[in-house]
Amino acid sequence: MTSYRERQDRTAIYSDRSCRELLRTFRDARGSKRRIWEASKKHGFNDVEIQKALSETAINDALNGKPVWEPVTGVLDALLSDVISNPRPWCEPPEVPESFDEFCGPASDYATSNWWFDLLKLDDLCKQTTFQSWLSRGGEPKVWPEIRERVIDWRARVMRGLDRWEERVFEQQNPEMMQTIIKDALDTGGLLAAARAMKRFQEYGAVNHYRPVAFDPAEPERPQFDFEYSNVPPFDAPRLRELIETGFPRYRSPDRQPDYSVIERTTRYFCSDNLVWEWESECEVEKRFTWDPKTRTHDRSEHVVRVRVKKDVSHAVEGESLSRTYQRVWDRERRCLVDTETAWVWRWRKADEYDTLSDSYARERMMRLVALNEHADFSMYLKQKPAPIEPDGDGRRYTVD
Numbered sequence: 001m002t003s004y005r006e007r008q009d010r011t012a013i014y015s016d017r018s019c020r021e022l023l024r025t026f027r028d029a030r031g032s033k034r035r036i037w038e039a040s041k042k043h044g045f046n047d048v049e050i051q052k053a054l055s056e057t058a059i060n061d062a063l064n065g066k067p068v069w070e071p072v073t074g075v076l077d078a079l080l081s082d083v084i085s086n087p088r089p090w091c092e093p094p095e096v097p098e099s100f101d102e103f104c105g106p107a108s109d110y111a112t113s114n115w116w117f118d119l120l121k122l123d124d125l126c127k128q129t130t131f132q133s134w135l136s137r138g139g140e141p142k143v144w145p146e147i148r149e150r151v152i153d154w155r156a157r158v159m160r161g162l163d164r165w166e167e168r169v170f171e172q173q174n175p176e177m178m179q180t181i182i183k184d185a186l187d188t189g190g191l192l193a194a195a196r197a198m199k200r201f202q203e204y205g206a207v208n209h210y211r212p213v214a215f216d217p218a219e220p221e222r223p224q225f226d227f228e229y230s231n232v233p234p235f236d237a238p239r240l241r242e243l244i245e246t247g248f249p250r251y252r253s254p255d256r257q258p259d260y261s262v263i264e265r266t267t268r269y270f271c272s273d274n275l276v277w278e279w280e281s282e283c284e285v286e287k288r289f290t291w292d293p294k295t296r297t298h299d300r301s302e303h304v305v306r307v308r309v310k311k312d313v314s315h316a317v318e319g320e321s322l323s324r325t326y327q328r329v330w331d332r333e334r335r336c337l338v339d340t341e342t343a344w345v346w347r348w349r350k351a352d353e354y355d356t357l358s359d360s361y362a363r364e365r366m367m368r369l370v371a372l373n374e375h376a377d378f379s380m381y382l383k384q385k386p387a388p389i390e391p392d393g394d395g396r397r398y399t400v401d
Helices: 018-026 032-046 054-061 070-085 100-110 113-120 128-137 146-171 176-204 238-245 362-371
Strands: 260-271 277-291 297-311 321-330 336-350
Touching: 018 032, 018 054, 018 070, 032 054, 032 070, 032 336, 054 070, 070 146, 100 128, 100 146, 113 128, 113 146, 146 176, 260 297
Parallel strands: none
Antiparallel strands: 260 277, 277 297, 297 336, 321 336
16 A cells, blocks of 8 residues: 555645544544544545545544545545434433442443543533542532433433434435425424425525535534525415415325345446456346335345356257357467457356446455556556456356357
């Protein structure tokens, strides 16, 4: 891997605002930067330019506003995007047990004693150093019932905040659900609830994506979005009236629809294991449609069931016509162009793990190979050619159709 010293021309400073938002989610206190480093590891492995785990020092430097290798800031941006879309894995608080001893371990894993002291405003019950000693040594303080009541109240607020946050993220990421959500609000909460739902969808169009907002467990009710220039459009009452009068034509019923699948004969691109060549082959693809109760529609997935391949003419049966190609190639020994003929027959077989689709995953691997080799470029990979004649000896079974 190219060292940081060799890439000083590719440095960047991580955004101060983004840093503050990450620290909010990871409880801005001692140890929060280490938690950010732990959480960012998977995003580092997904970056094609980063070939080993990022060091804690690199993450700390970025969070402290120092110049770092540019991909490091990209990893933190990816983590922040992940945190904003789904804060629950990092922010859901632990259950509140009956005893203080059972509370100490999960509480210390969640945040520092100082963070808890400030969050619960415990200065009227004990000193900060006293609470720190309790949390590290355990026991059963006399004020535990009062502390526990505050923790229960705070946890309920956080859980409501997370539920609301996830609902808003879902609405923002699925604008096609607007009519469905508004009609459900109208049916359950009346006209005012429908108006509020429609107002939310109007606001999503004015969100400033350059000023991200992350969930803060210390302030679970804080606004979720920063609106660009506060340019939120006024409520569109005529549009709501029109939707009600037309009966919400794009409404999706909550009634579950059965899952189903279809087999379709089509073509797909495949590639060699080293990603140098790719070719187009006819194949049979099974498309599966699975009902998603949240979006009230079918999620689609697909996988190749059978593939049509070329086989040597030794596989031909009596009376079968051969496919042929004629090509003029350079003969090194004779030092001239010679005409060659290649013949084959078509066969079908089941697709297996050795069939590599030339898909987004393959192209990501190609990008990683280019990043690893400074002498490589994209023109060296996934060069198109006719489908190769498949060799024998692999144990596969072939059929004429």
